[in-house]
Amino acid sequence: MKEQVMLNRVCAECGEPIVVTHQTAGDIIYYQKKTYHSKCFRKLCKGKRRKAGDKWDKALQDFDTIRFKSNAHFNDLLIRDELYIFIMEQYKIEVIPSFVWQRLNEIFTGTYKGMTKGIPPSHLLDMWRRYIRKLNKIAAENTVKGKTFNTDMRIRYDLVVLINKYDSYLKWREKQKILAAEQQRKILERNKSFIDIKTIQTKSKEHCEQNIENEMTGLVDDIFD
Ligand SMILES: [Zn+2]
Numbered sequence: 499m500k501e502q503v504m505l506n507r508v509c510a511e512c513g514e515p516i517v518v519t520h521q522t523a524g525d526i527i528y529y530q531k532k533t534y535h536s537k538c539f540r541k542l543c544k545g546k547r548r549k550a551g552d553k554w555d556k557a558l559q560d561f562d563t564i565r566f567k568s569n570a571h572f573n574d575l576l577i578r579d580e581l582y583i584f585i586m587e588q589y590k591i592e593v594i595p596s597f598v599w600q601r602l603n604e605i606f607t608g609t610y611k612g613m614t615k616g617i618p619p620s621h622l623l624d625m626w627r628r629y630i631r632k633l634n635k636i637a638a639e640n641t642v643k644g645k646t647f648n649t650d651m652r653i654r655y656d657l658v659v660l661i662n663k664y665d666s667y668l669k670w671r672e673k674q675k676i677l678a679a680e681q682q683r684k685i686l687e688r689n690k691s692f693i694d695i696k697t698i699q700t701k702s703k704e705h706c707e708q709n710i711e712n713e714m715t716g717l718v719d720d721i722f723d
C-alpha cells in the first residue's frame with residue numbers, strides 16, 4: 499500500500515505547521531525560500547506594502563504566478579520523494595545509495611553521458627513504474643544466463659535501460675494525448691444531440707479517462723518497444 503507523500507513545513511507568517519501534499523500544494527506559497535499559507539502570504543504582502551510598485555505590492559499583483567510556481571515547486575519535491583520511495587520498495591533497500599542520488603541528478607539535468615536532454619522526475623517515475631515488470635524480467639533472464647547483478651549494479655543497469663527508452667516514452671505520451679483528444683471528440687459527438695452539453699463535458703471526461711486507463715493498461719507491455 500502506497501503511503502501518501504508529504505512535506506512538513508512551518509508557515510513563515512503565522513508559525514503554524516503546514517503539511518504539503520499533492521492535494522494541498524495548490525494553496526501554499528513558496529516565496530524567496532520561505533513557505534506560507536496563501537492567506538498568510540496575502541496578509542503579509544498587504545501589511546508590508548508601503549507604496550504601489552514596491553516588492554510586496556508586486557508580489558500581490560503577481561500572486562497567481564507565484565502560486566502557480568509554488569505549486570510546481572512543491573509537486574516536484576513530492577514527486578522526487580515518491581521516486582525515492584519507489585526505488586527503495588522496488589529494489590528492497592533501506593537507504594538510497596549515494597551513487598543513485600548522483601546519477602538521478604545527472605539524469606534530471608541531462609548531464610549523464612550520452613544524454614541530450616534531461617528527464618524530469620515525473621517522467622522518470624512514470625516510466626519506471628510502467629517498465630518495472632519488464633526490468634524485472636530482464637533481470638531474471640540475466641540471472642538465468644549467469645549474469646547476477648547486485649542491487650547497485652541492477653539499479654545502474656535499469657537506469658541505463660530507462661534512459662535509452664526515453665524517446666519512445668515521449669512518443670508514447672504524445673500518442674496517448676492524441677488518443678485522449680480523439681476519444682473525447684467522439685464521445686462529445688455521439689452525445690451532442692440528446693444531452694445537455696454541460697453534463698457531457700463531465701461525463702465524457704470520466705468515460706474518456708476510464709477508456710484511456712483501459713487502453714493504457716493494454717499498451718503497457720509494448721509502450722517502449
Ligand atoms: Zn500561515
